Amino acid sequence: LTSxxxxxxxxxxxxxxxxxxxxxxxxSEGEKVxxxxxxITAVTQACAAIESAAxxxxxxxxxxxxxSNEPRNAADVQRLAPVADLVEREGxxxxxxxxxxxxxxxxxxxxxxxxxxxxxxxxxNELVHYQxxxxxxxxxxxxxxxLRQLRFALPAYLAGGGQMDFFPHQALVADCASWAxxxxxxxxxxxxxxxxxxxxxxxxx
Numbered sequence: 001l002t003s004x005x006x007x008x009x010x011x012x013x014x015x016x017x018x019x020x021x022x023x024x025x026x027x028s029e030g031e032k033v034x035x036x037x038x039x040i041t042a043v044t045q046a047c048a049a050i051e052s053a054a055x056x057x058x059x060x061x062x063x064x065x066x067x068s069n070e071p072r073n074a075a076d077v078q079r080l081a082p083v084a085d086l087v088e089r090e091g092x093x094x095x096x097x098x099x100x101x102x103x104x105x106x107x108x109x110x111x112x113x114x115x116x117x118x119x120x121x122x123x124x125n126e127l128v129h130y131q132x133x134x135x136x137x138x139x140x141x142x143x144x145x146x147l148r149q150l151r152f153a154l155p156a157y158l159a160g161g162g163q164m165d166f167f168p169h170q171a172l173v174a175d176c177a178s179w180a181x182x183x184x185x186x187x188x189x190x191x192x193x194x195x196x197x198x199x200x201x202x203x204x205x
């Protein structure tokens with residue numbers, strides 16, 4: 001499924017960016033909903049791509065995917081298979097860290113792009129398990145502070161700020177979708193590079 005997630009996160013990010021300039025002060029509620037739906041979909045699909053790529057490695061080891069004729073890495077599969085069920089129950093980034101350790105390489109955790117990917121996963125979780133005003137909760141407030149630091153450009157109807165909370169209104173904009181796509185791509189590239197194989201994204205370049 002990795003190829004579908006990669007296609008989706010690019011598609012919906014591009015649609016959000018294309019729509020962004022037309023969102024003037026008098027934009028309709030329907031257009032606002034559609035715009036935010038594009039952004040949310042790009043964020044969730046970007047996380048899904050990171051997760052799905054890890055499943056690919058669990059299933060095939062250090063091999064290439066998405067139509068490649070290269071065989072599975074039998075030695076890797078033999079090493080990963082006994083713990084695959086356990087690894088699949090872990091969070092997205094801990095799963096990648098465990099895979100890297102099992103295959104004898106240093107995990108990406110603790111520095112970029114893992115730090116950015118961690119923020120992306122937190123944003124996805126906040127959306128999937130939405131609890132209302134983020135600023136009013138400790139974990140949500142931390143997420144909000146870090147998202148603010150990314151300084152996403154706002155469409156015209158949000159440019160004044162007004163009384164709208166930063167999350168979700170000012171956070172879920174086209175620049176957020178583009179950031180999510182870029183973050184997922186950089187993490188996936190780095191994760192495969194750490195394994196010494198071509199990135200799954202290379203098939204789309």
